[in-house]
Amino acid sequence: MLTIVMNLWVLCAWIACAVFSGHIAGEKNRCGLCWFVWGVLFGPIALVAVVGLPETRKAEDLAVLGKKQEFLEKLYEKPGRYMLALLILMILFMSFIVGL
Numbered sequence: 001m002l003t004i005v006m007n008l009w010v011l012c013a014w015i016a017c018a019v020f021s022g023h024i025a026g027e028k029n030r031c032g033l034c035w036f037v038w039g040v041l042f043g044p045i046a047l048v049a050v051v052g053l054p055e056t057r058k059a060e061d062l063a064v065l066g067k068k069q070e071f072l073e074k075l076y077e078k079p080g081r082y083m084l085a086l087l088i089l090m091i092l093f094m095s096f097i098v099g100l
Contacts, residue, residue: 013043013044014040014043014044015040017039017043017044017046017047018036018037018038018039018040018043018046019036019039020039020047021035021036021038021039021046021047021050022035022036022039024047024050024051025050025053028050028053028054028055028056029055029056030050030053030056035050038050
């Protein structure tokens with residue numbers, strides 16, 4: 001009787017690991033169904049693996065990063081007034097520090 005109850009607890013824990021693996025993978029923009037299957041096959045090992053995975057980026061995030069990179073490239077190529085403003089701020093900051 002004790003072994004039947006223990007086997008049921010192990011089965012419930014194994015299925016819980018599979019469900020949590022799928023959920024965490026979905027939160028990290030990964031394939032939740034795939035990680036659920038990995039969780040069914042490997043149990044707690046899959047759960048530990050999915051927790052250690054980095055989050056993937058969505059297409060919208062990559063588009064925003066692309067726009068920021070374009071801005072930084074333009075700034076690097078033609079610094080112009082941005083660099084002048086930065087230089088003035090640095091001079092003011094240094095004069096304030098020296099004045100203390």
